[in-house]
Each structure stands twice: as structure tokens, then as C-alpha cells.
Amino acid sequence: MSAVDTSASGTSASGTTAPATPTRAPxxxxxxxxxxxxxxRGRLRVLSVVAPRVAGAEAFALWCTLPGGTGRRKDYRPHTGEVVELTSPRGGRVVAEAWGDGPVVYLxxxxxxxxxQLGAFVGPLVDAGHRVVAVDAPGHGDSDPSVLGPRRGTLVEVMEALETVGARFxxxxxxxxxxxxxTAASMVLSAGSMRADRLVLIAPNHDFADILGEFARTLRLSDRVQTLLRAALEEFAERPLSDFDLGPLGADGQLPQTLVVHDRRDKETPFAVGRSVAAAWPTATLVATDGLGHQRILRDEATIELVVQHVTAR
Structure with a gap:
């Protein structure tokens, strides 16, 4: 996934907080x-002509830059659990947190x-008799930075973090x-490095060809730079980008019984994506919400109850 962080700092050139009325700040x-x-856009346009490989490298760095904003740092945990520090395959420290006892559920x-962010699921799942374990991927939360440096991340490292937690718990x-x-969870389960009876996909992401196309349009990347970016991504992942597309991953019916929950007004990932994934997977059931968006869905009581029912169903 990618993000061009264009959030304003709210400070003046002198470093002091710039006064602004509520109507002017936005x-x-x-x-x-x-x-x-x-x-x-201007920098990449120039580089694409005079130094296309540099433009490709900068596009790769932008793709791997984590998005800003406070919404993704919301904390819905009922209380602090057992914090465990693990070592990722690339040598960084991965932080996991566990609550309760019983069969394990990963967040x-x-x-x-x-x-x-997924802390609202902890209490109900623990009450249902489960040990709940949540993990921060490299570059996220309290874990060490990605191998690409601070404020960077990769899907591959999210997958590796989940596998690391699986080896521990x-x-x-x-x-x-x-x-x-x-996608990370589905890839790990599809590869067979972890087994589970149930899977829940909340607001699943769209195919990487679509994500890459949107990224290229936003930055107005030339065809040459797009080709270089795709090559860099596939070299890092050591596989084609199409391998990460959710639809084909579960189309053979080999993944667990899956609940797909997606909001019709999700502005980050269109509802059509969740509907398409559910239609492609023989093991999947789609439940649509309306008005919860991409983030509020994680603290919605009805959604949480639905997820707990799916996890505990025999």
C-alpha cells in the first residue's frame, strides 16, 4: 500500500504554532x-526525464511511506495486556500484546x-473464552522501524510479523x-504457514494493479517510472504483485470459513471490493454496513458482535 503524506504540520516557518480559527485551519x-x-509531481516529472531510475526509487519510497493522521492511532484496548517483544525475520523488534486464556485469536x-485500533474486539472475544493476540508490524505502533527506515512499511513485513506471532503463540x-x-492474513493462511478455522476480513483492500494505477495517477507518473516502480516492488516482495490480489487467493475454497464485513460508504476501499472478494470465495459470506466508513467500523458494537459470533460458531 502507499501514501503520500500531505498532512499540514500546523506550525509557522519560525516553528511556533500558527494561530488559526476553526474555519481557516482546514x-x-x-x-x-x-x-x-x-x-x-513536479520533481518526479523532471526526474523521469533526466534520471528515470532516481524517479523510480523515489516513487518506491513514497509508495512505502506510511500515511499520517490520528485516526489510525486510535486506541480501543480495554486495558493493557501482556506485552511481548519478538524478533522479526529481518532482525527488528516486533511488539505483540495478549489478553485472556483459551483458543487463540489474532488481530x-x-x-x-x-x-x-482493533482493541474493541478484545473484551468480547476474551469474554467468549479466547486468548486474543494483537501485533504491530514493523514501522507500525510500538514495533521497530521497517528495514526501509522510519515512517516506512511493507506488506511483506506485515505478513512476517503475523508469522512471527504465530511461531510464538x-x-x-x-x-x-x-x-x-x-491481504497479509490471507497470504499467510494461503501459504500454509499458519492454520485457522475462521477468518474475518474487515474492509478488505482492492487489487494491487488498481492501487498502483491510482498511485500513478495521483503522482502523474510516466510509463517508464511506473514500470521501474513495479519492478522494485516485485523485487522486494520476490513475487509478482498479482500474487497479492485477494480474489484469487480464496477462489479455490481452501481458505477458512470467512466473514467479509464492508461498509457501503467506505471512502478508502470501495464496498465493491468486499462484495467482489465474497463473490469469488466459496467459503465467504458478505455483511454490509452503512455509514461506518473505513475506521468507525472497528468500534461498532453490532459489527463486533457479528465477528465474535463468527469466530465462536461451530
Whole structure:
């Protein structure tokens, strides 16, 4: 996944907080975002002519830059659990947190998120007799930075973090994943490095060809730079980008019984994506919500109850 962080800092050139009325602040942030985007577009346009490989490398760095915003740092945990520090395959420290006793359920956050985002599921799942384990991927939450550096992340490292937790806590009865975490969880289960009876995909992300196309349009990347970016992504992942597309992953019916929950008004991932994934997977059932968006769905009581019912169903 990718993000061009165009959030405004709210500070003046002198470093002091710039005074702004509530009506002017959003306008200033919007103007700052547009200015940053215009600068990035202009720089990449020039580099694509004089130094296309440099442009490709910068596009790769932007793709791996984690999004800003406070929404992804919301903390819905009922209380602090047992915090465990593990070592990822690439040597960084991965932080996991566990609550309760019983069959294990893993919680997997999305792009730019962290374990606290899914904290509202902890209490109900523990009350249902489960040990709940949530993990921060490298570059996210309290884990060490990605191998690409601070404020960076990769889907591959999200997958590796889940596998690391699996090696510590064992196979789960269920995995509950959000956004880009749905691809990570599905990839790990599809590869057979972890087994689960149930899977929950909340607001699953769209295919990577679509994500790459949207990214290229936003930055107005040339065809040459797009080709270089795709090659860099596939070299890092050591596989074609199409391998990460959710639809084909579960089309053979080999993945667990799956609940897909997607909001009709999700502005980050269109509802059509969840509907398409559910239609492609013989093991999947789609439940639509309306008005919860991409983030509020994680604290909605009806959604949480539905997920617990799916996890505990015989």
C-alpha cells in the first residue's frame, strides 16, 4: 500500500504554532496538501526525464511511506495486556500484546495502523473464552522501524510479523484483519504457514494493479517510472504483485470459513471490493454496513458482535 503524506504540520516557518480559527485551519491544511502534491509531481516529472531510475526509487519510497493522521492511532484496548517483544525475520523488534486464556485469536491491523485500533474486539472475544493476540508490524505502533527506515512499511513485513506471532503463540482458531491486514492474513493462511478455522476480513483492500494505477495517477507518473516502480516492488516482495490480489487467493475454497464485513460508504476501499472478494470465495459470506466508513467500523458494537459470533460458531 502507499501514501503520500500531505498532512499540514500546523506550525509557522519560525516553528511556533500558527494561530488559526476553526474555519481557516482546514483550508490551510488543504492548501498545504495541494502544494506538497504539486511539488512531488513536479520533481518526479523532471526526474523521469533526466534520471528515470532516481524517479523510480523515489516513487518506491513514497509508495512505502506510511500515511499520517490520528485516526489510525486510535486506541480501543480495554486495558493493557501482556506485552511481548519478538524478533522479526529481518532482525527488528516486533511488539505483540495478549489478553485472556483459551483458543487463540489474532488481530491484524491495516496500513499505517496499530494493534490498538482493533482493541474493541478484545473484551468480547476474551469474554467468549479466547486468548486474543494483537501485533504491530514493523514501522507500525510500538514495533521497530521497517528495514526501509522510519515512517516506512511493507506488506511483506506485515505478513512476517503475523508469522512471527504465530511461531510464538501457535495456530489460531481465527484471524481478524482490517484493510491491508486482510491481504497479509490471507497470504499467510494461503501459504500454509499458519492454520485457522475462521477468518474475518474487515474492509478488505482492492487489487494491487488498481492501487498502483491510482498511485500513478495521483503522482502523474510516466510509463517508464511506473514500470521501474513495479519492478522494485516485485523485487522486494520476490513475487509478482498479482500474487497479492485477494480474489484469487480464496477462489479455490481452501481458505477458512470467512466473514467479509464492508461498509457501503467506505471512502478508502470501495464496498465493491468486499462484495467482489465474497463473490469469488466459496467459503465467504458478505455483511454490509452503512455509514461506518473505513475506521468507525472497528468500534461498532453490532459489527463486533457479528465477528465474535463468527469466530465462536461451530
Amino acid at each position: 483550508r490551510r491544511r488543504q492548501l498545504a496538501s495541494r502544494a506538497r502534491l504539486a511539488y512531488v 491484524v491491523h491495516g496500513w499505517g495502523g496499530w494493534r490498538g 501457535g495456530d489460531p482458531v481465527a484471524v481478524v484483519a482490517h484493510s491491508m491486514g486482510t
